[in-house]
Amino acid sequence: MPATTRPSALSPSLRGWLVPVGSVLAGLFAFGLFVAAIGHNPFEVFATIAEGGFASSFAWQNTLLRAAPLILTGLAVALPAQAGLVVIGAEGALALGALAASVAVSPIAAQLPSQLVPLAWLAGGLAGMAAGGAWYALIGLFRARRGLNETISSLLMSYIAIAVFNHLVEGPMRDAASLNKPSTLPLPSESMIGSLPGLEVHWGLLLGIVACLLAQIVISRSTWGFSLRVAGGNPRAAMLVGLPVGTLIVMACVAGGASAGLAGAIEVMAVHGSANASVLAGYGTTGILVSFMARHQPLAVIPVAVLMGGIAAAGSLLQRRLDLPDATTMVLQGLLFVAILAGDAFRPKDQ
Amino acid sequence: MNPSRRSMLRAAGATGIVSATGLPLAAHAQAPITVGVIYVGPRDDFGYNQAQAQAAAILKKMPGVKVVEEEKVPETVAVQKTMEAMITQDKASLIFATSFGYFDPHVLKVAEKYPNVRFEHCGGLWTDGKHPKNVGSFFGYIDGAQYVAGVVAGHMSKTKKLGFVAAKPIPQVLRNINAFTMGARSVDPSITTRVIFTGDWSMPVKEAEATNSLIDQGVDVVTCHVDGPKVVVETAEKRGIMSCGYHASQAALAPKGYLTGAEWDWSTPYKELVEAARNKKPMINFLRGGLKEGFVKMSPYGASVSPAAKAAGDAARASLTTGDFVIFKGPLKDNKGGTVIAGGTKLEMTNVELEKMNYLVEGVVGTIPA
Numbered sequence: 265m266p267a268t269t270r271p272s273a274l275s276p277s278l279r280g281w282l283v284p285v286g287s288v289l290a291g292l293f294a295f296g297l298f299v300a301a302i303g304h305n306p307f308e309v310f311a312t313i314a315e316g317g318f319a320s321s322f323a324w325q326n327t328l329l330r331a332a333p334l335i336l337t338g339l340a341v342a343l344p345a346q347a348g349l350v351v352i353g354a355e356g357a358l359a360l361g362a363l364a365a366s367v368a369v370s371p372i373a374a375q376l377p378s379q380l381v382p383l384a385w386l387a388g389g390l391a392g393m394a395a396g397g398a399w400y401a402l403i404g405l406f407r408a409r410r411g412l413n414e415t416i417s418s419l420l421m422s423y424i425a426i427a428v429f430n431h432l433v434e435g436p437m438r439d440a441a442s443l444n445k446p447s448t449l450p451l452p453s454e455s456m457i458g459s460l461p462g463l464e465v466h467w468g469l470l471l472g473i474v475a476c477l478l479a480q481i482v483i484s485r486s487t488w489g490f491s492l493r494v495a496g497g498n499p500r501a502a503m504l505v506g507l508p509v510g511t512l513i514v515m516a517c518v519a520g521g522a523s524a525g526l527a528g529a530i531e532v533m534a535v536h537g538s539a540n541a542s543v544l545a546g547y548g549t550t551g552i553l554v555s556f557m558a559r560h561q562p563l564a565v566i567p568v569a570v571l572m573g574g575i576a577a578a579g580s581l582l583q584r585r586l587d588l589p590d591a592t593t594m595v596l597q598g599l600l601f602v603a604i605l606a607g608d609a610f611r612p613k614d615q
Numbered sequence: 616m617n618p619s620r621r622s623m624l625r626a627a628g629a630t631g632i633v634s635a636t637g638l639p640l641a642a643h644a645q646a647p648i649t650v651g652v653i654y655v656g657p658r659d660d661f662g663y664n665q666a667q668a669q670a671a672a673i674l675k676k677m678p679g680v681k682v683v684e685e686e687k688v689p690e691t692v693a694v695q696k697t698m699e700a701m702i703t704q705d706k707a708s709l710i711f712a713t714s715f716g717y718f719d720p721h722v723l724k725v726a727e728k729y730p731n732v733r734f735e736h737c738g739g740l741w742t743d744g745k746h747p748k749n750v751g752s753f754f755g756y757i758d759g760a761q762y763v764a765g766v767v768a769g770h771m772s773k774t775k776k777l778g779f780v781a782a783k784p785i786p787q788v789l790r791n792i793n794a795f796t797m798g799a800r801s802v803d804p805s806i807t808t809r810v811i812f813t814g815d816w817s818m819p820v821k822e823a824e825a826t827n828s829l830i831d832q833g834v835d836v837v838t839c840h841v842d843g844p845k846v847v848v849e850t851a852e853k854r855g856i857m858s859c860g861y862h863a864s865q866a867a868l869a870p871k872g873y874l875t876g877a878e879w880d881w882s883t884p885y886k887e888l889v890e891a892a893r894n895k896k897p898m899i900n901f902l903r904g905g906l907k908e909g910f911v912k913m914s915p916y917g918a919s920v921s922p923a924a925k926a927a928g929d930a931a932r933a934s935l936t937t938g939d940f941v942i943f944k945g946p947l948k949d950n951k952g953g954t955v956i957a958g959g960t961k962l963e964m965t966n967v968e969l970e971k972m973n974y975l976v977e978g979v980v981g982t983i984p985a
Contacts, residue, residue, distance in 0.1 A: 315704075322703055326696045430814060434783065434984075443971060444738070444785045445716055535692055535720070541815070542690035542716045580697050584683040584705055590657070 280611070284564075287607030288571075291600035298595060304586060316581030317574030326580075328465045331573030335472030336527035337551025338558060338565040339479060340520040344400075344414070345560035346483055347516035348496035349407065353418030354524040355548025356425030357399050359539075361392030361525025363429055365532045366448040366539035367437070368392075373455040381455050389471075389529050396525020397518040399425060404517030408510035414517075426544060433539055447540035457534040468530035472569075475523060479562035492516060524548060553597065557604050572597070647679040648708060648893040651701030653694060654686045655714035655842075656817065662843035662862040663816075667713040667737070669863065670881035674889060683707060690716035698725045702732050709892040711885065713737045718752070726750045733892050737881070739970075741900050753884040753902040755910035756964045758794035759935040760877030761838075762942050763906075763913055764859040765798020766931045767875050768836040769806050770924035771857055772799070778829030779810040780822055780839035780847050784983040786972040788840045791877070793976040794942055795838060795859075800978050802927065809834055810981035816842040826850040836874065848873065857919065864914040875928065876914035883909040905964055906936045938963075949974040950981075 296306035317327050337354045344351040368391035373384035403421055406412035434446040457467050483489035495502040495512045502509050531543050554572055558564035579593030650671075658668040664686065675682045683705045688694045694717050701707040708731070712722050715738040726734045726747045739754035740746075768777055777799055781788050796808040809832055811825040822839070826847050829837055838859035839847040845868060851858040852869035860866070860876025884902050891899050904910035913932060916925050934940035941963055945956035955974050956962060962969050975981060 316700075322699070326700065329692050329696060444787050445719075446783070446785065531691075537720055540716075545689040545691045545693070576693065577696065577700075580685055580688075580693075580700055581704060583685045584651075584701065587684075590685075590687040 283607045283610050284604060286610075287603040288600060290607075291596075291603030294599045294603065295596045298599070299592075304588065309582065309586065309588075312581050312585050313575075313578040316578035316585075318578075323577060325464050326577040327570060327574040328463075328469055329573070330576045331569040332465065332469040332472055333527045333531060333547040334550055334554050334569035334572050335469070335476060335566055336523050336530070337547045338554030338569050339472070339475055339551075339562055340396075340524035340527070340548070341552050341555030342558060342560045342562050342565055343479060343520040343523060344404075344516045345555060346489070346492045346496050347513050348499065349404075349513065349516065350415045351400065351403060351418045351517060351520055352415055352552050353400075353403065353420075353422035353425070353548070354520075354527075354551045355544060355546070356418075356422030356429075357396035357521040357524035358528035358531070358548045359425050359429035359544055360395040360399050361528030362532045362536075362539045362543045363432060363437070363448070363528075364391040364395035364525065365389070365529035366451075369455060369533060370449060370451055373451065378454065384455060385457055385533055388533050389526055392525040392527075392529025392532075393522035394525070396528065397522035399525075400517040400521025401514055403521075404514035407517075408513045422548070429539070429544070430541070433541070437539075439538065442538075442540070445540060445542075447536075447538040450538040451533065453537070456537060457530070466530070466534035468527070468534055471526065471530065473566055475526070476562045476566050479519070483562065524551070553601060557601060559608075571600075575600075645679055646893050646895075647681065648889065649681045649683065649706050650674060650709045650711065650889060650892075651698070651705065651707035652682060652684045652711045653688050653697055653701075653713060653717065654684070655690065655716070656687060658684070658686045660843040661845040661848075661865050661868065662841070664713070664842070666863040666879040667711070667881055670879075670885045671711070673882040674885055677886070677889065679893070680889060688714075690714060690721065692721075694721045695725050698722070698734070699728075702729055707732070709733045709735065709889060711735050711737070711888075722750060723747065733888075733898060735884075735888050735899075739901075739903060743900070748900070749898060751888070751898060751900040751902065753888065753899075755879055755881075755884075756903065756905035757877050757879065757911045758790050758942060758969075759906045759932075759964065760911045760913055761791045761794040762798035762935065763928050763931045764838060764875050764877050765795040765800075766802055767916070767920060767924045767928040768795070768838070768857070768859055769799030769802030770921065770927055771874055771919070772806065772836050774833045774835045775803065775806045776832065776834045777806060777808040778826070778832075778834035778837035779808050779979075780825045780829070780837065780841060781810055781812050782816045782818075782841045783814065784812055786970050789972045789975060789983070790969060791840050791861075792979060793972070793974075796976055796978045797942060798931065801931075804978075806978065808979050810975065810979055812981075812984055813841065814984075819843070819846045822846045823850050827854070830854045830856055838876075844876075860914050866914055866917060869917075871917075871919060873914070873917040874920050874924075875916050878912050878914055880909055880912045903965070906932060907938060943969060948977040950977050950979045952977075 299306045299309045340354040365388035369384050369388040372387045373381055403414050403418045406417050407414045437448045438446050439449045491507050492512050495509045499509050532539055554568050558568040575593055582588045652671045654664040656664040671682050674680050685697050688697050698710050718736045718740050722734050722736050726749050734750045736752045739752045741752040779792050792810055799806045813821040823846050836857040837851045844861045844865050848858045848865040848868045852872050857872040857874050858869055859874050866873045941961045943962040945960040946958040947956040949955045
């Protein structure tokens with residue numbers, strides 16, 4: 265068959281990889297200029313970033329531990345994005361997931377012999393997913409039935425969810441012993457989720473990676489995923505060919521909310537042991553950044569979340585070693601974000 | 616200086632080569648020590664974190680003490696990793712974890728992993744037999760300073776209405792609201808304090824709204840218990856009313872209306888804990904103090920404070936410092952009319968009963984939410 269297009273200098277798949285890598289390098293270069301402008305040696309700064317985030321086993325575990333919740337909250341934005349929705353209320357869904365898990369795990373774990381405690385985690389995880397998913401279902405319904413803008417409604421719903429969380433944690437669900445830090449009843453330490461074998465990173469990391477892999481397979485290989493992408497790409501065309509666009513929108517929202525809810529449940533079961541204000545550390549917000557940088561591709565959410573985790577770990581060392589303020593890491597995040605969005609202009613058309 | 620030379624020097628310091636070779640460090644009789652200090656918010660917040668950072672700055676001037684700091688560390692795995700990184704990457708042997716929420720589970724978890732490192736937590740929760748031996752808690756009784764601020768506010772107020780912007784209705788906050796109110800009412804029992812809870816530690820917009828709302832209700836002195844009192848004090852100054860500060864001094868933000876304020880002086884416990892750690896003295900697990908011990912202090916009086924108010928404030932401070940005067944003693948009524956401390960009962964500052972406080976005293980206008 266004769267070639268129908270002019271051969272490009274680079275194949276699309278190679279360009280598909282080169283563009284994000286090049287964008288990250290451009291962002292880093294801009295950050296180097298910024299660092300030099302405020303009177304620091306950029307090479308020393310980059311060496312510190314490498315040491316803090318990536319250059320040792322300790323640094324990698326630090327990075328991965330920080331990345332774990334971001335994978336799930338990134339996915340919470342990426343999944344509704346397949347249906348063309350910009351849903352940014354993951355912090356609220358995470359709060360409700362945390363609350364649901366804190367209620368579900370303890371009574372179940374108390375009934376089980378110690379070797380069956382993972383069943384209680386399963387229950388906690390499902391409870392968290394159900395809570396987050398149900399909350400996001402409302403956002404999907406508002407959108408599908410009433411045409412309500414999902415970005416605004418998810419943001420406002422997030423505030424409501426956090427207010428409900430605070431009310432319950434400080435009121436009806438408060439452990440009377442938690443005097444100066446209102447919390448729900450703590451899980452017994454033996455019912456906490458532990459670390460991955462050989463690592464000091466909890467199982468939430470693996471769950472997040474598995475969730476991203478599953479999401480990618482469903483989206484790119486299943487009929488459901490194809491329908492979803494058609495609905496997201498052109499809702500009117502999707503309706504003309506008879507796709508249930510409203511249902512797809514709600515389902516995508518439920519999946520996103522479940523992902524954020526699971527993140528909250530894991531925070532309670534693996535890190536905090538109870539639901540309290542510390543659980544709301546902004547993971548839901550950073551997830552927005554992660555998903556946009558990953559171009560809403562579930563598989564790409566993983567490396568981007570790891571990059572964000574690494575920047576946070578590196579920022580920690582930058583503060584201690586070079587006395588740079590915390591805002592330095594935000595500048596780096598911002599420059600990378602802008603560089604990756606700008607890199608879109610160079611992407612092959614079919615991507 | 617390149618990183619490898621730094622780590623060489625650090626390693627040398629840790630193994631004592633430096634003192635053997637007679638470098639200047641050896642001139643100090645005491646062992647060098649690296650101290651890690653972790654803040655939950657920005658170091659320059661004019662509030663809670665700044666008060667801690669001021670103490671860290673004093674540590675930095677002590678010979679042989681190296682301080683590594685990290686700000687805006689959330690109460691998540693992030694603080695666990697920061698503590699570990701301070702220990703492994705910076706060779707810190709003493710950690711000051713300054714936010715209340717760092718303690719359980721984060722400090723407890725990391726402390727078990729590093730039994731040779733001392734962890735000092737600001738908040739006061741360490742319990743013998745329950746928590747690791749290498750963990751300690753330090754805290755200050757700041758209700759005495761709040762009482763003195765209340766006395767000064769009571770003297771200065773013309774409308775007899777004071778305002779209090781509070782974060783969460785937890786015992787520590789309620790205790791401050793009550794002590795401030797009781798100080799003011801010791802001057803004039805007709806004085807009332809209106810309280811508004813914002814719901815969280817750092818809510819600048821709500822804090823400004825609350826301050827404005829209090830001023831609209833006729834309040835002419837406002838104070839607060841939030842992480843960063845900046846917004847409250849600035850709003851008060853802009854609206855032309857008086858203010859009392861909290862955590863650190865906010866005098867620079869309100870040159871006209873700033874009366875005084877209840878400040879922490881964390882350098883007192885910091886210095887004691889550093890000396891104990893570097894001289895390998897036994898771990899100090901429980902360390903507290905008030906005005907007398909120098910854990911808390913008053914901001915210097917502002918320009919507008921009258922001589923009578925100054926005299927009354929000084930007298931209150933003196934009697935609280937000697938311990939002759941006890942703030943919480945019976946009979947004491949809450950603002951619903953019920954008796955919360957029976958007649959004849961005196962609850963000294965150190966009494967743990969006060970750490971479960973769940974009421975607002977008579978004279979406070981407001982209710983505890985939830």
